[in-house]
Amino acid sequence: xxxxxxxxxxxxxxxxxxxxxxxxxxxxxxxxxxxxxxxxxxxxxxxxxxxxxxxxxxxxxxxxxxxxxxxxxxxxxxxxxxxxxxxxxxxxxxxxxxxxxxxxxxxxxxxxxxxxxxxxxxxxxxxxxxxxxxxxxxxxxxxxxxxxxxxxxxxxxxxxxxxxxxxxxxxxxxxxxxxxxxxxxxxxxxxxxxxxxxxxxxxxxxxxxxxxxxxx
Amino acid sequence: xxxxxxxxxxxxxxxxxxxxxxxxxxxxxxxxxxxxxxxxxxxxxxxxxxxxxxxxxxxxxxxxxxxxxxxxxxxxxxxxxxxxxxxxxxxxxxxxxxxxxxxxxxxxxxxxxxxxxxxxxxxxxxxxxxxxxxxxxxxxxxxxxxxxxxxxxxxxxxxxxxxxxxxxxxxxxxxxxxxxxxxxxxxxxxxxxxxxxxxxxxxxxxxxxxxxxxxxxxxxxxxxxxxxxxxxxxxxxxxxxx
Ligand SMILES: Nc1ncnc2c1ncn2[C@@H]1O[C@H](COP(=O)(O)OP(=O)(O)O)[C@@H](O)[C@H]1O
Ligand SMILES: [Mg+2]
Numbered sequence: 250x251x252x253x254x255x256x257x258x259x260x261x262x263x264x265x266x267x268x269x270x271x272x273x274x275x276x277x278x279x280x281x282x283x284x285x286x287x288x289x290x291x292x293x294x295x296x297x298x299x300x301x302x303x304x305x306x307x308x309x310x311x312x313x314x315x316x317x318x319x320x321x322x323x324x325x326x327x328x329x330x331x332x333x334x335x336x337x338x339x340x341x342x343x344x345x346x347x348x349x350x351x352x353x354x355x356x357x358x359x360x361x362x363x364x365x366x367x368x369x370x371x372x373x374x375x376x377x378x379x380x381x382x383x384x385x386x387x388x389x390x391x392x393x394x395x396x397x398x399x400x401x402x403x404x405x406x407x408x409x410x411x412x413x414x415x416x417x418x419x420x421x422x423x424x425x426x427x428x429x430x431x432x433x434x435x436x437x438x439x440x441x442x443x444x445x446x447x448x449x450x451x452x453x454x455x456x457x458x459x460x461x462x463x464x465x
Numbered sequence: 466x467x468x469x470x471x472x473x474x475x476x477x478x479x480x481x482x483x484x485x486x487x488x489x490x491x492x493x494x495x496x497x498x499x500x501x502x503x504x505x506x507x508x509x510x511x512x513x514x515x516x517x518x519x520x521x522x523x524x525x526x527x528x529x530x531x532x533x534x535x536x537x538x539x540x541x542x543x544x545x546x547x548x549x550x551x552x553x554x555x556x557x558x559x560x561x562x563x564x565x566x567x568x569x570x571x572x573x574x575x576x577x578x579x580x581x582x583x584x585x586x587x588x589x590x591x592x593x594x595x596x597x598x599x600x601x602x603x604x605x606x607x608x609x610x611x612x613x614x615x616x617x618x619x620x621x622x623x624x625x626x627x628x629x630x631x632x633x634x635x636x637x638x639x640x641x642x643x644x645x646x647x648x649x650x651x652x653x654x655x656x657x658x659x660x661x662x663x664x665x666x667x668x669x670x671x672x673x674x675x676x677x678x679x680x681x682x683x684x685x686x687x688x689x690x691x692x693x694x695x696x697x698x699x700x701x702x703x704x705x706x707x
Contacts, residue, residue: 250536250541250545250548250549251545251548251552252544252545252547252548253544253547253548253551253552253579253580253581254580254581256578256579260578267566267567267571268566270566271565271566271607272566363560363562364562364564364565364566366562367558367562367563367564368564368575369547369550370521370523370550370556370562371550371551371556371575371576371579371623372547372548372550372551372552372576372579372580373547373579374543374544374547375543377579456523456524457523457550458518458523458524460558460562461514461517461518461523461558461559461635
């Protein structure tokens with residue numbers, strides 16, 4: 250017996266993209282928790298970036314504004330970090346988000362048992378099914394995380410403007426904020442991938458006979 | 466003797482239900498010659514689908530062997546099994562099983578994509594197959610926009626995508642009304658005659674009898690009898706003429 254050639258990556262992307270497009274609403278729900286969690290992460294960090302830029306400027310007005318804005322300047326390192334409480338909240342929100350993604354993806358796998366089984370009857374290997382789910386999750390992750398990071402960054406700038414005043418615009422930390430936003434996007438993509446690993450393995454292991462099952 | 470496209474030797478299948486063991490197939494041995502139209506007939510629950518899954522390499526027998534083209538499929542690894550399912554066998558299901566997010570044409574070309582056919586060639590052959598089943602104009606439609614009969618026609622085109630040697634159809638008319646079911650049976654028969662593909666169809670639809678070269682009657686997990694076309698005309702033809 251022969252073997253099948255590997256499925257070209259471009260084809261896999263095409264199939265995954267179609268699947269997301271056709272199930273836009275479900276994808277939106279899966280992605281929403283990711284958008285929110287990444288937005289929160291990015292918001293907190295952008296606020297810190299802006300406060301640090303202000304602190305670095307070192308003017309008495311800046312220090313005044315920071316103290317009025319409720320920042321803790323007692324740290325001797327000369328930088329402002331997120332408070333422990335904030336860090337906990339961020340970690341917790343990311344955790345909740347991963348659990349949400351696992352849950353949504355497991356439901357998607359259950360809904361699609363016939364489709365997955367049929368694909369296997371048509372010659373899809375376990376790894377093809379696995380790859381399709383991973384690509385779908387990456388695409389969802391990329392879109393959701395970028396949207397979330399962008400939202401969070403904008404919210405961070407606006408809220409800092411409100412609490413610290415227009416002073417933050419004079420030495421606006423473009424590079425710091427850009428790198429924070431990129432990092433948040435990356436973390437979001439990673440979370441989306443982590444969340445889909447178990448559901449995707451479950452889908453890949455599904456037996457082709459499942460496709461034949463007739464609901465009684 | 467003519468070479469067999471499908472051969473099973475003493476295939477049994479048990480399902481474990483709690484502590485209880487359910488014997489579904491109790492020793493099925495059959496030989497199917499290439500290019501024939503075979504119906505596996507039997508009442509609901511007699512084990513047709515189970516046998517079907519064994520022949521299609523979708524499930525493993527508890528004992529006994531299944532040979533496709535004289536290759537014991539229990540010996541195949543995952544890659545070879547995928548090749549067998551993709552290139553050698555075309556499946557048709559009672560529930561059509563088109564991929565809901567893909568158009569008719571995309572459904573037909575999917576097995577070609579898995580087989581490594583280039584996009585242009587797949588597209589061309591896909592359209593050819595769709596026009597053969599009379600649905601060329603509906604190539605851009607999703608399964609949800611097609612009737613049951615039309616979906617099953619697309620499924621027939623998809624089953625033929627990689628020029629398989631065998632088409633396995635499990636109750637292909639089970640979810641269709643009388644006339645649509647008849648159309649699908651005629652279509653399958655045409656394909657079998659034109660392309661020389663072996664068709665094995667599990668069914669309890671007596672309309673299938675007219676087109677079958679051979680009917681394998683299954684009862685309670687055993688072969689009850691095997692009738693050739695000539696014998697059929699005598700035993701069943703009279704009943705159906707009324
Ligand atoms: N996966 C399974 N687990 C347990 N019992 C099964 C399973 N598949 C089929 N059966 C049983 O095997 C018998 C034959 O089923 P099936 O092959 O589907 O019959 P048919 O297709 O002829 O109607 C039935 O009694 C059914 O309940
Ligand atoms: Mg059945």
